[in-house]
Amino acid sequence: MSTFTRRSFIGKAAVAIGSFTALQKVVGADRSKSDPGPANPGLDGQNPDSIWPPPTDSKSLVQNFKYPFSFANKRTYEGGWSREVTIRELPVSKDMAGVNMRLTAGGVRELHWHTSGEWAIMLYGTARITAIDADGKSFVADVKKNDLWFFPSGIPHSIQGLNPDGCEFMLVFDDGEFSESETVLLSDAMAHLAPEVLAKNFTVGEKAFANVPKQELFIFQTEKSAAGALGKSPKDFGFRTMEIQPTKQTKGGEIRIVDSRNFKVTTTAMAMVTVHPGGMRELHWHPNADEWQYYIAGKGRMTVVATGNKARTMDFQEGDVGYVQKTLLHYIENTGDKDLIFLEMFKSSLYQEFSFSEWLAHTPSELVMAHLKVDKATYDAFPKNGISITPL
Numbered sequence: 449m450s451t452f453t454r455r456s457f458i459g460k461a462a463v464a465i466g467s468f469t470a471l472q473k474v475v476g477a478d479r480s481k482s483d484p485g486p487a488n489p490g491l492d493g494q495n496p497d498s499i500w501p502p503p504t505d506s507k508s509l510v511q512n513f514k515y516p517f518s519f520a521n522k523r524t525y526e527g528g529w530s531r532e533v534t535i536r537e538l539p540v541s542k543d544m545a546g547v548n549m550r551l552t553a554g555g556v557r558e559l560h561w562h563t564s565g566e567w568a569i570m571l572y573g574t575a576r577i578t579a580i581d582a583d584g585k586s587f588v589a590d591v592k593k594n595d596l597w598f599f600p601s602g603i604p605h606s607i608q609g610l611n612p613d614g615c616e617f618m619l620v621f622d623d624g625e626f627s628e629s630e631t632v633l634l635s636d637a638m639a640h641l642a643p644e645v646l647a648k649n650f651t652v653g654e655k656a657f658a659n660v661p662k663q664e665l666f667i668f669q670t671e672k673s674a675a676g677a678l679g680k681s682p683k684d685f686g687f688r689t690m691e692i693q694p695t696k697q698t699k700g701g702e703i704r705i706v707d708s709r710n711f712k713v714t715t716t717a718m719a720m721v722t723v724h725p726g727g728m729r730e731l732h733w734h735p736n737a738d739e740w741q742y743y744i745a746g747k748g749r750m751t752v753v754a755t756g757n758k759a760r761t762m763d764f765q766e767g768d769v770g771y772v773q774k775t776l777l778h779y780i781e782n783t784g785d786k787d788l789i790f791l792e793m794f795k796s797s798l799y800q801e802f803s804f805s806e807w808l809a810h811t812p813s814e815l816v817m818a819h820l821k822v823d824k825a826t827y828d829a830f831p832k833n834g835i836s837i838t839p840l
């Protein structure tokens with residue numbers, strides 16, 4: 449076997465059985481691909497393309513573009529927990545950050561607001577969200593798995609887990625420096641105001657606020673439910689993703705694109721992608737924004753081709769964050785035996801992409817054939833419609 453076929457054979461075998469041992473079994477006299485020193489078999493087995501990169505990856509080093517939520521620093525409370533992946537954890541992620549949060553039934557994320565827009569998707573269970581719009585009108589909605597919400601910057605809001613088992617959700621912020629621990633909280637704000645100022649402002653006696661907490665609540669458990677009349681505000685800050693038709697459906701999977709064209713209030717765009725086993729989210733790039741990814745289910749691998757002769761392939765699975773800088777070419781291949789589901793998130797009101805195959809299919813064929821040394825039959829077979837998952 450040539451080095452190329454041997455290596456790809458070993459890589460595939462290791463992926464197939466998920467085993468570190470298979471990655472180590474290199475036959476023949478050439479010991480170049482052995483790794484006899486200390487190793488972490490569990491992590492190495494999950495990252496076969498980092499342990500033995502495909503020969504098409506560059507020798508020029510590429511910044512890490514993966515961070516598993518398993519590594520994130522968790523803040524735990526009675527009522528739930530929170531953990532985040534920001535530029536602190538993943539330095540390449542300058543434009544976006546994610547916060548993963550769990551609230552028990554009755555658990556409340558304290559009333560607060562922040563300087564970035566908050567986009568969210570429910571991952572499990574149900575929650576009640578409340579906000580007021582810029583005209584002071586009340587918004588209350590119940591959200592379930594795959595529903596979205598978007599709170600523009602400065603809009604105060606709360607989230608409470610509902611029966612029977614609360615919820616878990618992913619918040620995505622349009623600022624890599626964002627931190628969920630640096631929001632403007634109701635309790636914090638009150639604790640930093642003099643009693644006589646509060647009394648004057650709310651036109652009550654100073655003693656009325658004697659029991660205001662001296663420290664932030666952040667997440668807390670309560671019996672009181674976030675009631676409020678449903679939907680008084682004419683603005684809908686919520687979106688029911690599964691009630692729309694997929695934007696594109698092929699034999700290989702489907703894509704649902706939700707941006708300001710169908711979800712009016714949002715300034716963050718989403719593509720929810722499902723890739724069936726053996727399928728691949730085709731090669732493409734985004735001309736207008738960086739892409740922040742969250743892997744919801746399954747296993748996949750992604751190669752990012754950067755400028756200056758650089759390319760790297762990394763493996764992803766449930767719970768991982770991925771990141772692709774604006775304009776860089778990438779694909780995501782399902783490497784597992786069940787559906788791969790992930791989110792592509794953008795700091796932009798509008799979703800935009802260029803498909804690699806569509807671009808070449810709409811470029812004069814003589815020019816493409818001269819570049820790539822391919823025949824006309826090959827050129828003619830290129831898919832022409834873009835935003836797709838193969839097989840078509």
Ligand code: MN
Pocket residue numbers: 560561562566605
């Ligand atoms: Mn928030």
Ligand code: MN
Pocket residue numbers: 732733734739778792
């Ligand atoms: Mn993409």
